[in-house]
């Protein structure tokens with residue numbers, strides 16, 4: 001019975017994603033509520049894809065560890081003696097203790113020579129090899145090399161550490177390689193996290209990703225914060241890509257003129273030190289990205305935003321919103337004052353999103369919830385649907401031939 005319900009939901013999702021953008025509608029509510037559908041997403045999208053779990057800068061030295069729980073797996077990101085990054089299981093292979101049990105008060109970040117299991121003092125190297133285990137000499141057939149920590153396939157792209165649980169995802173160079181040239185001026189791999197905020201989110205992961213990627217809602221949720229300089233009607237989306245969505249959020253002509261005038265006067269623009277080497281277009285817009293399924297990042301003329309998401313179930317996820325800047329920006333004279341001002345601004349617009357996301361999740365449970373029609377400005381939502389439907393079916397979205405809209409609009 002439950003299986004039939006999930007199958008029916010998959011059919012509705014596929015039907016929803018199959019129509020042209022001009023006839024696009026929101027997903028059926030069950031796609032955000034059903035525990036069974038979430039389990040299917042976990043298997044087909046999350047475990048089979050790349051999930052961004054860390055920055056290499058969070059484990060910059062040999063012996064640095066970052067503990068995190070992803071898809072119910074207790075993991076630790078480590079840096080070994082050879083300088084390599086690993087994503088290891090925290091479960092001791094002896095009696096299956098979580099060696100860095102966060103609920104027992106272990107810190108997420110630590111620095112150690114070895115990983116030690118506090119239960120029976122087995123210890124492990126930072127690459128996962130079993131290093132020592134007391135009093136095991138009488139265990140028949142026991143060989144230390146047979147008992148390393150489990151390791152999840154991981155790769156690094158531009159300073160971000162990703163995991164692929166089931167080992168089937170294409171290499172990251174194939175997944176994000178098309179973005180390398182575009183993003184090169186930001187030098188992601190050298191950027192440092194300077195603001196980090198934690199959010200316990202009582203909503204489905206797709207509510208978050210859809211909210212992240214569409215800017216139609218600037219007119220409502222962000223009408224006093226983002227809308228005056230980046231109205232949703234100016235935003236546009238790049239053609240479909242199998243592995244990510246890329247949208248542009250141009251500033252208004254008025255705000256662009258203010259930037260130009262400030263430059264002529266020699267005034268320092270608001271915010272952090274500008275990224276060196278970006279194009280003049282990139283100084284006048286935000287670049288919004290989601291790497292499927294939920295690697296969310298945003299390029300700004302002076303910084304990078306990154307949302308680290310941990311899905312916890314159909315109606316729950318944990319989110320860390322982070323701001324990264326260049327090392328040059330961190331040593332600039334006005335850095336400390338800018339940081340404090342930016343924290344306040346960021347919190348304001350994050351809260352605006354969290355409020356609407358919680359309210360969407362509540363509304364989805366109503367008997368009056370409908371599959372509402374989408375604006376052309378919600379093209380990213382439709383592209384996310386197409387990815388979801390393709391992955392549930394074991395494939396990837398193909399570059400769709402688009403309808404009458406799209407491309408950059410003249411900022412006004």
Ligand SMILES: [Fe+2]
Nearest residue numbers: 211217221353
């Ligand atoms: Fe928003």
